[in-house]
Amino acid sequence: MQLDREWCIKLDAIFDVLYVVGLTSAAVLAFYFMICWLTVWKKQSSPERYDDIYWKKVDYAWIAIGSLGLIVQLVEVPVDLKVAELQLQESIEANTRQSLNMAAARLSDTAICLPSAGYVNASVTVALAEELKKACNEFRVIRPGNPTSIVLDNKVVHYMVNNRVADVAYKNPIVGERIEGLKRSWLNYKEQVDVVQAAYTEARVYKEVFTFLRYGSLVLLGFAIALRLAKVTAEIKLKRDSVKKKIEGDAVDLNQASRELKESASALQHSAGELGVSADKINTAVGEFKGAFNADALDARFTRLETMIRRHYWVVAGALVALCIVLFFL
Incomplete structure (x- = not known):
């Protein structure tokens, strides 16, 4: 039985951890796809609208939000205090239940049900002894089975609820004192029940609030x-x-450089073609020039001219001298 209880506790702890991990993972996936769809994958909201500086600023957001969630996860002191207070009040309530059981048991103990003969002889009248007998018969029915138990006996509760103990008049001081003790124990018990109920309500509210905050975190x-x-x-x-x-x-x-290179090569090739055509024209003109001015014919002409000049040189010189003499005498 103890082993089964331990296994149940272990399984509860495992399921709690799995629940927390599953909830966190589901939140991560849902928010991840939503944020990516809105800011990364969606064309009209592409990341070009959010530059690198913008995404650097996102660090402030996720660090602040994560820190807040982590703080809420770690802060459970108020709940622990309320639970500790509830446990303390429940412990006090258990003592009041035990005190009420013992007070009810004292109303039918040997001092009342079996008084000593000396006590009766010392009494002023026999009526006091009769009161003891009456009290023994009346309170024996509510005597708890275990007076020291912290579980309140139902017979005591039933008697205290359905009977007006305050109206019971006993002149015997022992009975009167013990009835007053029962009354005080009953009042303490009712007050402590109210205190426990208030502490339980407060602890429950705190636990619900912090449970909500925990899952929210x-x-x-x-x-x-x-x-x-x-x-x-x-x-x-x-x-x-x-x-x-x-x-x-x-x-x-x-590609642009390749096109420009191809265009330059084409222009160069065209220039080379034009240069080749010009060279052909020059060669043709040189050939024609050489044809028009044959060197051999030119040498022959210069030789004939030189012969003619040598032949008529003295004639011309004599004519010039004669002309000069004629002009001198004139």
């Missing part, structure tokens, strides 16, 4: 973790898009 922790994961996802996407844009930009620049 699990949701906060899940949101903080999801926000952190979404931040990492967005930063990875931003980095990937940046690298992709850089590669695409480099490819565009490379």
Whole structure:
């Protein structure tokens, strides 16, 4: 039996842990997909709208939310205090139940039901002894089976609820004293029952509130973790898009440079063709020039001219001298 109880306690603890882990995991997944869909994956709300500085600022949010959830998880002191107070009041109530049982038992103990003969002889009248006998017969029916038990006997409760003990008049001092003790124990018990009920209500309210806060803090922790994961996802996407844009930009620049190179090569080839045509024209003109001015024919002409000059040189010189003499005499 004890072993089964221990296993039940262990299973309850395991299920509590699994419940907490499951709730936190569900919150993380739900918030992660929601945040990513709104800020990372959705086209009209792509991460280009949120730059790297924005996602750095998200650190403040998830750290603050996670810290708040963690603090709420760790703070259970008020609940522990209320539970401790409830346990204390319940312990006091157990003592009052025990006191009430013992007070009821004293009304039918040997001092009342079996008085000594000396006590009767010392009494003023025999009526006091008759009161003892009457009290013994009246209170024997409510005598608890175990006067020292902390479980209140139902016979005592029934008698105290259905009978007006305050109206019972006994002149015997022993009976009167013990009746007063029963009354005080009953009043203490009722007052302590009210105190325990108030402490129980307060502890229950605190426990419900902090249980709600505890599960709410699990949701906060899940949101903080999801926000952190979404931040990492967005930063990875931003980095990937940046690298992709850089590669695409480099490819565009490379294509542009290739086109420019091809155009330059084509222009160079065209210039080379035009240069070749010009060289052909120059060669043709040089050929024509050489054809028009043959060197051999030119040498022959210069030789004939030189012969003619040598042949007529003296004639011309003599004519010039004669002309000069004629002009002198004139």
